[in-house]
Amino acid sequence: MSTAHESDGALGDLIDPELPSATYVLEPGVVAPLVERIATSQSAGTHRSTLPFTGAPLASFPLSSADDVRAATERARSAQPAWADRPLRERTDVLDRLGEIVLRRQSEILDMVQLESGKARRSAFEEVADVAQVCRHFAVRGPDYLADRREPGLLPVLTGVRVHRRPVGVVGVIVPWNYPLTLVLSEAVPALLAGNAVVVKPDPQTTLSALWVAEAVEEAGLPADLFTVVTGGADVGAALVDHVDHVAFTGSTEVGRKVAARAGERLVGATLELGGKNPLYVAADADLASAVPGAVRACFANSGQLCMSIERLVVHEDVADEFLARFVEAVRDLRLGTGLDYTADVGSLVSAAQLERVSEHVDDALAKGARALVGGVHRSDVGPYFYAPTVLDGVPDDARCATEETFGPVVSVTRVASDDEAVRVMNASDLGLNASVWSADVAHARRLAARIEAGTVNVNDGYTSAWGSPGAPMGGFKASGLGRRHGRESVEAMTEAQTVAVQRAARFGASLDSLYALGGDTPSRVLTAALQVMRRLRLP
Numbered sequence: 001m002s003t004a005h006e007s008d009g010a011l012g013d014l015i016d017p018e019l020p021s022a023t024y025v026l027e028p029g030v031v032a033p034l035v036e037r038i039a040t041s042q043s044a045g046t047h048r049s050t051l052p053f054t055g056a057p058l059a060s061f062p063l064s065s066a067d068d069v070r071a072a073t074e075r076a077r078s079a080q081p082a083w084a085d086r087p088l089r090e091r092t093d094v095l096d097r098l099g100e101i102v103l104r105r106q107s108e109i110l111d112m113v114q115l116e117s118g119k120a121r122r123s124a125f126e127e128v129a130d131v132a133q134v135c136r137h138f139a140v141r142g143p144d145y146l147a148d149r150r151e152p153g154l155l156p157v158l159t160g161v162r163v164h165r166r167p168v169g170v171v172g173v174i175v176p177w178n179y180p181l182t183l184v185l186s187e188a189v190p191a192l193l194a195g196n197a198v199v200v201k202p203d204p205q206t207t208l209s210a211l212w213v214a215e216a217v218e219e220a221g222l223p224a225d226l227f228t229v230v231t232g233g234a235d236v237g238a239a240l241v242d243h244v245d246h247v248a249f250t251g252s253t254e255v256g257r258k259v260a261a262r263a264g265e266r267l268v269g270a271t272l273e274l275g276g277k278n279p280l281y282v283a284a285d286a287d288l289a290s291a292v293p294g295a296v297r298a299c300f301a302n303s304g305q306l307c308m309s310i311e312r313l314v315v316h317e318d319v320a321d322e323f324l325a326r327f328v329e330a331v332r333d334l335r336l337g338t339g340l341d342y343t344a345d346v347g348s349l350v351s352a353a354q355l356e357r358v359s360e361h362v363d364d365a366l367a368k369g370a371r372a373l374v375g376g377v378h379r380s381d382v383g384p385y386f387y388a389p390t391v392l393d394g395v396p397d398d399a400r401c402a403t404e405e406t407f408g409p410v411v412s413v414t415r416v417a418s419d420d421e422a423v424r425v426m427n428a429s430d431l432g433l434n435a436s437v438w439s440a441d442v443a444h445a446r447r448l449a450a451r452i453e454a455g456t457v458n459v460n461d462g463y464t465s466a467w468g469s470p471g472a473p474m475g476g477f478k479a480s481g482l483g484r485r486h487g488r489e490s491v492e493a494m495t496e497a498q499t500v501a502v503q504r505a506a507r508f509g510a511s512l513d514s515l516y517a518l519g520g521d522t523p524s525r526v527l528t529a530a531l532q533v534m535r536r537l538r539l540p
Contacts, residue, residue: 080170102132116208184213196494247269275479279436296334304409324391371393426453435454
């Protein structure tokens with residue numbers, strides 16, 4: 001296990017090197033300035049987060065009350081109009097600088113993300129790369145997404161129509177612990193681009209990472225009160241939903257339904273990215289040299305604690321034996337570790353509760369007849385919440401891990417005799433977030449992808465290609481979500497469409513009113529003739 005002084009990051013330099021091996025403690029000089037950014041009256045108690053690598057205390061900070069949430073939202077609402085009135089170029093410049101800051105200060109946030117979430121550094125770096133990409137994308141493409149759109153009017157030439165995008169006001173962002181940098185900013189960036197203010201409620205375990213983001217957006221030039229962090233659990237999240245003009249929620253399907261119901265009662269928008277039981281299909285013609293490492297990464301990145309990670313391997317029987325032999329060997333070679341460096345492939349689960357869920361899923365499957373090809377054990381020798389990357393074969397339909405999202409380093413294997421059977425197996429779920437198809441015939445893989453009930457399908461990749469393309473919408477089918485993040489769709493979700501129609505004929509003393517003033521059937525005959533001409537000319 002690593003010692004504190006092995007960190008390669010700026011925060012690591014502030015961790016006391018005299019502490020015992022594998023004990024990480026953040027200095028007050030790191031924590032205090034971040035905690036001061038919490039919107040709190042200090043009346044709701046405190047929370048103490050723990051270090052997943054060791055189970056030791058990490059940081060304590062005050063929680064926000066419902067009144068604190070209301071006050072923070074009011075301040076955001078007061079600050080928002082001036083931000084929306086700024087030239088769009090000024091807003092995109094802030095986003096561009098934010099992406100540069102995250103890249104430049106990556107050692108700090110990589111340390112923070114690892115310390116709070118327990119993930120391996122290579123998984124943490126995915127967040128840095130993602131945020132830099134998202135900021136750049138919206139800084140460059142944002143003006144296109146927000147540009148006024150011309151549409152055909154009632155009468156060609158005589159009627160001019162434009163559609164404008166107007167910010168909704170205050171966007172509430174509620175995010176879990178598994179991607180504390182990415183998930184805070186994937187919704188906040190398009191919201192700020194569109195001229196909204198943002199109030200974020202992170203998971204209590206990863207609050208410091210969200211506060212680091214608040215510091216970074218201030219450094220990027222965002223005015224005060226436009227990005228605020230409130231802290232707490234479900235009660236604080238519920239209070240936020242009750243005050244904002246759009247809610248962006250990432251989490252479980254169960255909680256997502258409640259968020260959607262409350263947003264519906266208030267008639268405000270909701271973007272929900274929920275659970276996934278994601279499948280990966282290895283077709284008979286797949287290139288196993290690339291499919292094996294691709295599948296390993298897709299299954300075990302961030303210890304499987306990723307909404308888009310693969311939990312179900314569907315393998316054509318023609319290549320099943322060879323694929324599994326290679327796959328199991330590669331999984332067995334994965335390195336588990338606690339270092340704040342790039343020596344580990346797989347990090348820790350985030351908490352005792354997550355470890356319990358993973359253990360229960362595996363034990364339940366084994367008790368019902370499944371077989372562990374590799375893993376299936378709690379690796380307490382590495383750290384209190386580490387679980388060995390696990391591959392289960394022969395999982396029965398009534399096992400919990402057959403249908404429920406495990407959200408850990410566990411994947412099951414199903415053999416199929418045809419592509420059609422593979423599609424049926426992949427679609428046999430109430431969830432439909434992400435899927436993957438591996439085949440040498442890309443055209444055929446595209447056709448299979450079109451039959452899969454999932455919001456994103458990656459061909460010859462696990463999840464990175466779809467997620468890492470911020471111009472393309474990302475979200476789930478069925479019980480995996482509502483709405484989309486990324487791309488034009490995310491901007492449209494956080495704006496109101498306003499149509500302005502101008503009747504140019506009035507400039508010449510003519511209008512529909514003057515036509516109707518002719519009386520009798522004359523208006524109807526004139527409009528009928530005009531509509532017939534438009535049909536013949538195929539005018540929209």
